[in-house]
Amino acid sequence: MLRYIALRGLLALLVAFTVSLAAFLLLNVAADPAQAIAGEDATPDVVEAIRARYGLDRPLSVRYFDWLGGVLQGDFGESYYWHKPVAALVADRADETITLAFSALAVTIVIAIPLGALAALNPNSWIDRFALGVAVSAQAVPNFWLGLIMIILFAVMIPIFPVSGDDTWKHFVLPAFVLGASSVPAVMRLTRTGLIEVMGADYIRTARSKGFRGWQLLRRHALRNAILPVISVLAVQLGQKFGGSVITESIFAINGLGRLALESILGADIPTVQMLIFVFAIVFVAMNLLADILNAALDPRIRIG
Amino acid sequence: MTTTDFTLSAIEGNGEIGALTPGQIFRQRMFGHTGFLIGAGLILLIALVAIFAPVLAPHDPFAQSLSSRMLPPVWIEGGTWDHILGTDQNGRDYLSRLIYGTRVSITIGLGAATVGLLIGVTLGVIAGYFGGWIDHGISFLLTAQLALPGLLLAMALVFIIGPSIWVVIGIVGVLHWTYYLVVTRAATQRIRSLDFVAAAAASGASSRQIIWHEILPNLLSAIIVIFTFELGIAILAESSLSFLGVGIQPPTPSWGLMIAEGKQAMFYRPWLVILPGICLFLLVIGANLMGDGLRDITSPEGRNE
Numbered sequence: 001m002l003r004y005i006a007l008r009g010l011l012a013l014l015v016a017f018t019v020s021l022a023a024f025l026l027l028n029v030a031a032d033p034a035q036a037i038a039g040e041d042a043t044p045d046v047v048e049a050i051r052a053r054y055g056l057d058r059p060l061s062v063r064y065f066d067w068l069g070g071v072l073q074g075d076f077g078e079s080y081y082w083h084k085p086v087a088a089l090v091a092d093r094a095d096e097t098i099t100l101a102f103s104a105l106a107v108t109i110v111i112a113i114p115l116g117a118l119a120a121l122n123p124n125s126w127i128d129r130f131a132l133g134v135a136v137s138a139q140a141v142p143n144f145w146l147g148l149i150m151i152i153l154f155a156v157m158i159p160i161f162p163v164s165g166d167d168t169w170k171h172f173v174l175p176a177f178v179l180g181a182s183s184v185p186a187v188m189r190l191t192r193t194g195l196i197e198v199m200g201a202d203y204i205r206t207a208r209s210k211g212f213r214g215w216q217l218l219r220r221h222a223l224r225n226a227i228l229p230v231i232s233v234l235a236v237q238l239g240q241k242f243g244g245s246v247i248t249e250s251i252f253a254i255n256g257l258g259r260l261a262l263e264s265i266l267g268a269d270i271p272t273v274q275m276l277i278f279v280f281a282i283v284f285v286a287m288n289l290l291a292d293i294l295n296a297a298l299d300p301r302i303r304i305g
Numbered sequence: 306m307t308t309t310d311f312t313l314s315a316i317e318g319n320g321e322i323g324a325l326t327p328g329q330i331f332r333q334r335m336f337g338h339t340g341f342l343i344g345a346g347l348i349l350l351i352a353l354v355a356i357f358a359p360v361l362a363p364h365d366p367f368a369q370s371l372s373s374r375m376l377p378p379v380w381i382e383g384g385t386w387d388h389i390l391g392t393d394q395n396g397r398d399y400l401s402r403l404i405y406g407t408r409v410s411i412t413i414g415l416g417a418a419t420v421g422l423l424i425g426v427t428l429g430v431i432a433g434y435f436g437g438w439i440d441h442g443i444s445f446l447l448t449a450q451l452a453l454p455g456l457l458l459a460m461a462l463v464f465i466i467g468p469s470i471w472v473v474i475g476i477v478g479v480l481h482w483t484y485y486l487v488v489t490r491a492a493t494q495r496i497r498s499l500d501f502v503a504a505a506a507a508s509g510a511s512s513r514q515i516i517w518h519e520i521l522p523n524l525l526s527a528i529i530v531i532f533t534f535e536l537g538i539a540i541l542a543e544s545s546l547s548f549l550g551v552g553i554q555p556p557t558p559s560w561g562l563m564i565a566e567g568k569q570a571m572f573y574r575p576w577l578v579i580l581p582g583i584c585l586f587l588l589v590i591g592a593n594l595m596g597d598g599l600r601d602i603t604s605p606e607g608r609n610e
Contacts, residue, residue: 019453027462036465136597143545144544149582152578262460
């Protein structure tokens, strides 16, 4: 088991650094970063001055290893826009995004798992069709639009929640719903298919013949097995919530990493963008690793294969 | 393999062997699938609107008029039949802009889904056919791509390169090929072990010939299904980018951009935000329903996965 985790962990680290290299290359080769910082109307000597000031005149490989060397010591460079160390900037804003990501995950769990279970227990009934309808609609709704509609409905027409900001728990209800809704289809479908499969298994028939019915059967026998794959998908979804925070945070004016990402992109603040991509990738990779480990711990067949 | 499937369903359906040709069965399944009919109907309708936009639009979508700014739709007090869905902050006819918006969404959807297809299918077939270290390398690439925060990177790239419709198509496409890869890789591995491929190899066909003549034709239906889903995903991605200001730029009528422009006035004139969102929702749900339907029609075993 330890060997398995170590191997997976190593692979995850390799992936995270590949991602950082890819992001670095894309951001530096696709266009001239000095030009982007200077703006479209800048004269050539302004662009050259910026290139020299930020060390963008050095070869790509030198700059990448310079960046990488810094990262290994916890130094992500200085922000072009805020003129502060990027790492401090990110650490400052991480709280809001972590709160948002976990509350969004809670929303997903509360909606998707009961709905998926009800659908699986009554296949082809109205509730099954309703659940399918929810999944299909949630997949097609633009996330940013759902956010605006929620503001119009529950902050303006029926003023229960604040329009924007991040001061109290009330500020996080609508954003968590919007961000959580995007994971509902995947988690719900998986709960449903998993439970239908488990309900057809021999041991459930045995349990039934022993007199277990309804909720007891579900809780003591079926749900426990059906939930295994759902748990690992939840870990993966949590990883995606961080990257997904960009839209939600900018709509609800939450001062977290997602909003920082948008601001630093619009300010051509490449070191900050670079660190955020790296951090989001690390979180995603770590969550996938957690999912793999959970799977292996809960299901010994995987470790061998 | 496909032929046996069709023959089997012909037996089940009619009690007579070979009573229906594969084409007839296909049509029968197609017209018996409500979800597919709704989805295909929506897509067809929106495609027709895009093609005949100049005929359908009552006004020039770019014509500004200071005297008729922010007119409400006809069913709200103050609305006129001249501007059925009202006007925007520059006095441009909203219905005409929504109609021309179909062109932006569909062009970017088709373009980006094609770019993703070319990358994903190429890598998937190569990985599945050759296996070994090539497969390992491509699988690693897949893991790294999945860890990339897609929206964030797309925003940064569009901003640095400079926004245009072609840049958006290219970047959204380059970031959306994983689904094609996963499916075509698995399918290629399966087909490669079948007898007719061995027969082709025995009769002296080169790898290239086998891929083009034996493997790709058998992947076609799976590729079409993914293409339909990716169409919806790409359209949502474009609308998010345009909404955040790093996609399609004014004055082009993109639905995501129209939502961003309407956002300033959404507390008093919510229709400016609601209407383009409904258009996006219908187009994307159309693509998703059509994709679900095509999957059920081409491989009924894979239902509800």
